[in-house]
Amino acid sequence: MELKDIQNLIKFVAKSGASEVKLEMEDIKITIKTGSDDHKGEMTYIQQMPSMSVPQQQMVAQPQSQATTSETSPAATEDSKYVTIKSPIIGTFYRKPSPDKPMFVEVGDNIGTGDVLCVIEAMKLFNEIESEMSGKIVKILVDDASPVEFDQPLFLVDPS
Template sequence: MDIKEIQNLIKFVAKSGASEVKLEMDDIKITIRTGSDDRGESTTYVQQIPVNAPVAAQAPVQQAQQAPAASPEPASDENSKYITIKSPIIGTFYRKPAPDKPMFVEVGSSIKAGDVLCVIEAMKLFNEIESEVSGKIVKILVDDSSPVEFDQPLFLVDPS
């Protein structure tokens, strides 16, 4: 985790209104406490934890973190023939680029790899979510202007 990611995390926590957040990963521990009074102060403690594990043992963890979150995966039950497109980040889901613009996609829209499906706003940045598959939108699983979590299903796509 580099300094830029830590700064972004601090800003996100400050805006969220949480009074304390603790994050522990393999080699780092972070505690962010925001002042309960309205001065907007925040205190951050970053502690490096020495890791004596060999580099080869850490490789599977790094590969798991680098897996693409928006990669389409088959859904279960009656939707098993459809591909699920999931959210790669936490944020607010928008179906159109601006309030006065048309929706990116509707149910029944044909899409191809690279087409923008939606926008997810995180920390005042609007991230375009592109399709990695071609097919037809079968179902939109999230309402416009709704908060979404990491890896939350957004769309069902029929690849045939």
């Protein structure tokens, strides 16, 4: 099973609303747990088994990829006109410069190139994430004070 298949499976499970999914094959075991309101985020555990059987792996992985593609394609076509701003680093996402300050951006705000959209804290350093384009914020994809991964979508922007 390739990394892209695993990422697609995680996205599919998160959108489905399931709290836990376990997948076991001869060569790999995967457990995906989505958090409750108290513990947001996704946790994925992958355990590689010693023996590897490529033909069976392909037979099992292929239907999952097809299911994921068919389920997410309508959403992907709706959002295709928007540009996704992704996290350049791993850290904690903050929408405000400090707790007593207003949010950097809200849905519906017009942004310009170089505008600060959020802050990501990594190793006690606060990194300002600036817009590389002009447009209008359509959707904020991450909750304030949530952990983010590298290349995780943060904002949807309408460039028109």
